[in-house]
Amino acid sequence: MDVRSHVSMVFHLDKCIGCHTCSVACKNIWTDRQGAEYMWWNNVETKPGTGYPGKWEDQKKFKGGWKKDGDGLKLNSQNKSDYFFKLFYNPNQPTLEDYYEPWTYQYKDLFDAPAGDDQPTAIPVSQITGEYIDIKKGPNWDDDLSGSPEYAANDVNLDSLTPQERSQLLEIERLAMFYLPRICNHCANPSCVAACPSGAIYKRGEDGIVLVNQQTCRGWRACVTACPYKKVYYNWKTGKSEKCILCYPRLETGQAPACFHSCVGRIRYFGVLLYDADRVKEAMSVSEHHLVESQRRIFLDPFDPEVIAKAKANGITQEIIDAAQKSPVYKYVVKWKMALPLHVEYRTMPMLFYVPPLLPVLGKSTNDVYANSLDGTEFPAMLDNARIPLKYLASLFSAGNEETIREIMKKMLAVRAVKRSEQLHEELNEPTKRMVKETGLTPEEIQEIYHLTALSTFNERFVIPETRREQAIEEMVDPEFCKGNCGLGFNEMPPKIS
Amino acid sequence: MIIQFLFIGLPYAAIAAVVIGTYYRLTRKEYTVSSLSSQFLESTFLKWGSVPWHLGILVIFIGHLVPFLLPDLWADLVKHRPILIALEAVGFVAGVMCVLGLVVLIIRRIFTSTLQLVTKPLDFVVYVLLLSQILLGLVTAYSYRYGSVWAPGTVYAYLYGILRLSPDMTYVQDMPFVIQAHIALAWVILMLIPFTRLIHMFSIPLEYLFRLPQKVVWTNEVRWNRRSERAQYMESRRYFFRGVAGVTGAAGLLSFGVLEKSGHYFQGQTLDDAKEATLLEKRLKRMKLTAEEKSYELERLKNDAIFIADLKELQPATGKYFIDYEMRPALAFRDAKGLPNLLSAKCTHLGCTVGKDVDGQGRIVCPCHVSYFDIGTGVPQAGSPTEIPLEHIAWHLRATDGTIVAHGTPDGTVATTAAYDAAKSETYKVFIIKSKGVTVA
Ligand code: HEM
Ligand code: SF4
Numbered sequence: 001m002d003v004r005s006h007v008s009m010v011f012h013l014d015k016c017i018g019c020h021t022c023s024v025a026c027k028n029i030w031t032d033r034q035g036a037e038y039m040w041w042n043n044v045e046t047k048p049g050t051g052y053p054g055k056w057e058d059q060k061k062f063k064g065g066w067k068k069d070g071d072g073l074k075l076n077s078q079n080k081s082d083y084f085f086k087l088f089y090n091p092n093q094p095t096l097e098d099y100y101e102p103w104t105y106q107y108k109d110l111f112d113a114p115a116g117d118d119q120p121t122a123i124p125v126s127q128i129t130g131e132y133i134d135i136k137k138g139p140n141w142d143d144d145l146s147g148s149p150e151y152a153a154n155d156v157n158l159d160s161l162t163p164q165e166r167s168q169l170l171e172i173e174r175l176a177m178f179y180l181p182r183i184c185n186h187c188a189n190p191s192c193v194a195a196c197p198s199g200a201i202y203k204r205g206e207d208g209i210v211l212v213n214q215q216t217c218r219g220w221r222a223c224v225t226a227c228p229y230k231k232v233y234y235n236w237k238t239g240k241s242e243k244c245i246l247c248y249p250r251l252e253t254g255q256a257p258a259c260f261h262s263c264v265g266r267i268r269y270f271g272v273l274l275y276d277a278d279r280v281k282e283a284m285s286v287s288e289h290h291l292v293e294s295q296r297r298i299f300l301d302p303f304d305p306e307v308i309a310k311a312k313a314n315g316i317t318q319e320i321i322d323a324a325q326k327s328p329v330y331k332y333v334v335k336w337k338m339a340l341p342l343h344v345e346y347r348t349m350p351m352l353f354y355v356p357p358l359l360p361v362l363g364k365s366t367n368d369v370y371a372n373s374l375d376g377t378e379f380p381a382m383l384d385n386a387r388i389p390l391k392y393l394a395s396l397f398s399a400g401n402e403e404t405i406r407e408i409m410k411k412m413l414a415v416r417a418v419k420r421s422e423q424l425h426e427e428l429n430e431p432t433k434r435m436v437k438e439t440g441l442t443p444e445e446i447q448e449i450y451h452l453t454a455l456s457t458f459n460e461r462f463v464i465p466e467t468r469r470e471q472a473i474e475e476m477v478d479p480e481f482c483k484g485n486c487g488l489g490f491n492e493m494p495p496k497i498s
Numbered sequence: 499m500i501i502q503f504l505f506i507g508l509p510y511a512a513i514a515a516v517v518i519g520t521y522y523r524l525t526r527k528e529y530t531v532s533s534l535s536s537q538f539l540e541s542t543f544l545k546w547g548s549v550p551w552h553l554g555i556l557v558i559f560i561g562h563l564v565p566f567l568l569p570d571l572w573a574d575l576v577k578h579r580p581i582l583i584a585l586e587a588v589g590f591v592a593g594v595m596c597v598l599g600l601v602v603l604i605i606r607r608i609f610t611s612t613l614q615l616v617t618k619p620l621d622f623v624v625y626v627l628l629l630s631q632i633l634l635g636l637v638t639a640y641s642y643r644y645g646s647v648w649a650p651g652t653v654y655a656y657l658y659g660i661l662r663l664s665p666d667m668t669y670v671q672d673m674p675f676v677i678q679a680h681i682a683l684a685w686v687i688l689m690l691i692p693f694t695r696l697i698h699m700f701s702i703p704l705e706y707l708f709r710l711p712q713k714v715v716w717t718n719e720v721r722w723n724r725r726s727e728r729a730q731y732m733e734s735r736r737y738f739f740r741g742v743a744g745v746t747g748a749a750g751l752l753s754f755g756v757l758e759k760s761g762h763y764f765q766g767q768t769l770d771d772a773k774e775a776t777l778l779e780k781r782l783k784r785m786k787l788t789a790e791e792k793s794y795e796l797e798r799l800k801n802d803a804i805f806i807a808d809l810k811e812l813q814p815a816t817g818k819y820f821i822d823y824e825m826r827p828a829l830a831f832r833d834a835k836g837l838p839n840l841l842s843a844k845c846t847h848l849g850c851t852v853g854k855d856v857d858g859q860g861r862i863v864c865p866c867h868v869s870y871f872d873i874g875t876g877v878p879q880a881g882s883p884t885e886i887p888l889e890h891i892a893w894h895l896r897a898t899d900g901t902i903v904a905h906g907t908p909d910g911t912v913a914t915t916a917a918y919d920a921a922k923s924e925t926y927k928v929f930i931i932k933s934k935g936v937t938v939a
């Protein structure tokens with residue numbers, strides 16, 4: 001057993017209001033630079049929808065992630081047999097058109113325009129060329145446009161649905177959608193790291209954050225292709241790849257990453273998980289329907305004395321063990337089994353987990369009246385007639401295993417039903433009682449889930465272990481060396497920066 | 499003088515620039531080591547430019563490198579005509595691919611507005627140099643065929659000379675202009691490598707083939723000291739050391755060469771008598787040869803006509819070598835009418851001396867790359883590497899008393915005078931004449 005500690009995250013999709021505050025916080029801090037204008041290390045997509053970059057989930061086109069190869073794993077592309085020929089031109093690399101051409105407005109014209117009959121306008125110009133631009137596409141162009149044939153209908157996750165289910169889902173009266181905020185998953189088996197020909201991308205051993213060493217990155221762009229989530233971006237100005245750094249400078253000083261901190265819906269949870277690094281490859285090599293379960297099994301119980309002893313032997317500090325015991329992620333992912341990784345079938349072992357959304361699944365309109373009934377009589381037929389088919393959610397969160405989704409939905413329903421009866425001083429009816437029992441949750445657990453979901457405080461949502469400054473990298477090596485390792489931006493002025 | 503600069507000064511300047519510049523860029527400016535990719539901004543044309551360009555240039559690169567590193571293997575290969583033809587064809591196609599790819603790359607860069615943001619003036623310098631170099635290479639391959647056969651003995655011999663610090667320009671100074679330009683431009687391009695995007699040639703990521711899939715960096719001391727982590731680290735260090743050993747070895751050899759030479763210079767001779775004697779003998783022989791050559795030159799400067807043979811010595815099937823007014827080798831035959839037939843023997847391909855034996859079809863052959871020449875007209879047979887005929891050489895045939903009885907001109911016309919008497923022909927003597935300023939009596 002090789003016990004390591006890993007940063008990990010939960011996004012509770014039922015709570016996301018799609019306000020993009022997280023994206024803007026991130027943009028302002030990290031990617032408001034030339035060459036990075038188009039990058040959204042954090043972005044929020046509407047599902048069903050094609051996302052950003054467009055159709056990123058289409059791995060036939062982008063060839064990201066791992067595939068099973070006998071007993072082991074092989075990169076979908078960029079592996080040792082084909083990487084060389086892709087150095088000169090990468091057939092699967094997304095280009096500017098796959099993202100969007102970033103623009104700004106000539107705000108100055110509003111003040112400087114000479115007096116005239118018309119109101120001055122701020123004309124949009126490309127942030128790349130500075131030329132006038134006819135805006136056709138943006139990073140969140142499909143926002144709330146679910147159902148429109150250009151976006152939702154092209155969602156690759158719909159491929160698993162029958163034509164009938166598809167048309168039902170996209171029918172305007174039944175239109176249903178939810179938001180999916182995405183950042184780098186800081187995977188435990190990252191394909192970007194495995195694909196980098198120069199060995200410039202690495203995982204920090206202490207916390208698992210994935211960083212691009214700007215000094216040794218040669219701009220081959222293999223990582224951009226290999227990351228199935230398209231969360232590594234190529235900076236066209238510096239010729240280097242960049243990605244989400246999980247605001248590690250904030251983490252190291254005890255603050256939550258900016259997107260977590262600013263989240264209006266308070267959907268984000270941050271914690272650490274202890275896991276067994278020796279078993280990662282094995283766990284990611286099982287058949288698709290078992291991936292969720294085999295990933296869960298790698299996480300270790302931070303209360304188990306044997307685990308604690310082994311962790312300490314590996315140099316994991318008491319601070320980290322304390323944090324692991326209090327980790328909200330451990331609760332959602334391992335204890336309650338309510339949070340799932342996105343597209344686990346890419347086999348990168350993402351460390352960002354999502355609690356699937358319940359509301360759009362539940363809501364229903366009968367005779368033009370929208371009902372969100374929870375009297376339980378309709379259960380479990382309610383789940384089978386959900387507006388967003390469970391199959392669709394399964395395609396996103398459990399590699400197609402509907403049973404996994406159904407179990408989580410039941411737990412969420414159970415918590416709601418119990419809390420509702422408490423508030424209304426009503427007895428639970430028989431079918432609901434049966435449902436609560438089926439979930440296997442104890443009454444205490446139900447209260448705990450309710451609390452962490454609805455009422456948790458800042459410190460309960462973000463459990464960040466204290467860093468030992470004496471072990472920080474700047475203490476071990478020359479600070480100039482750290483500068484190159486920092487993961488983004490310019491290490492020296494690129495030519496022609498204006 | 500300019501030749502000296504291009505083939506001796508420039509090469510050493512280029513080598514120094516590459517070594518020092520590359521070292522500086524790889525160590526002090528590591529951040530900038532790459533070829534700024536523009537695929538993100540424009541992808542379609544890049545595909546049709548970059549792929550043919552790189553495949554082509556890599557084939558050509560290997561084709562230039564193998565004969566340099568493994569001359570014996572190469573010589574064995576090109577001995578077989580089918581292999582030779584195949585190699586030449588592959589090289590030529592690769593060259594054409596390079597040109598097409600490069601043209602696409604250049605056009606793409608000029609006409610795509612987003613690309614102008616990531617283009618520097620030096621990029622265009624690189625384009626122009628590379629395009630010129632490939633075109634010169636293609637012209638060479640086309641006009642001086644079978645470079646894979648002739649280059650190892652000439653251009654590469656010159657290259658080895660440069661690397662052994664005893665540059666010998668004789669190999670290249672008489673080469674046709676195109677080949678000279680190709681060689682000189684190669685030095686210029688080499689020199690620019692560390693200062694342009696061409697530096698990316700030194701960042702070919704071969705270490706990827708050997709590394710573990712995941713890379714983890716620790717600052718934690720406990721983990722650092724653990725064996726498995728250490729093993730990974732040691733593994734990467736092994737590769738590093740191997741690389742260092744390679745570079746140090748190469749640098750060592752080079753400096754050893756330099757030091758040894760300078761040592762000798764300061765130390766003076768340290769040979770025993772016998773060795774010194776042989777050396778002296780050799781030198782004497784060389785001096786004698788030079789003296790002989792100079793005496794011929796003098797003879798030609800002083801005389802308007804020079805005796806080369808008695809007519810009776812000449813034969814139709816085997817030529818007699820002599821040296822013409824331009825100090826070139828030449829051949830004398832006797833034609834069907836019993837008159838002399840004088841031809842230059844300096845092959846019009848790359849200047850080897852053409853053989854003296856006439857085959858069944860009235861041809862002589864150059865041993866270097868098998869150009870067949872008709873001895874009547876001097877014209878090479880179709881399919882030979884050269885298309886330029888051998889020149890005729892002007893001559894006089896004189897009787898014993900000195901009267902001219904017949905003459906030939908550089909265009910190959912032959913005429914007898916009234917004094918010609920076939921019965922006395924065995925006593926006639928053949929002279930070559932200065933073509934200019936000497937008229938037929
Ligand atoms: C195995 C060796 C090589 C590799 C892996 C390699 C790789 C690359 C890459 C990745 C690019 C950037 C393409 C892009 O815009 O995305 C590039 C561009 C370029 N390479 Fe190479 N290269 C190699 C050898 C060479 C050699 C030997 C030469 C010339 C002698 C060369 C000349 C160029 C030029 C001129 C460009 C600029 C193309 C353009 O953007 O218009 N490369 N190369
Ligand atoms: S999500 Fe992050 S860690 Fe995972 S493959 Fe993509 S960039 Fe790498």
Ligand code: FES
Nearest residue numbers: 845847848864867
């Ligand atoms: S020198 Fe090439 S055939 Fe004569």
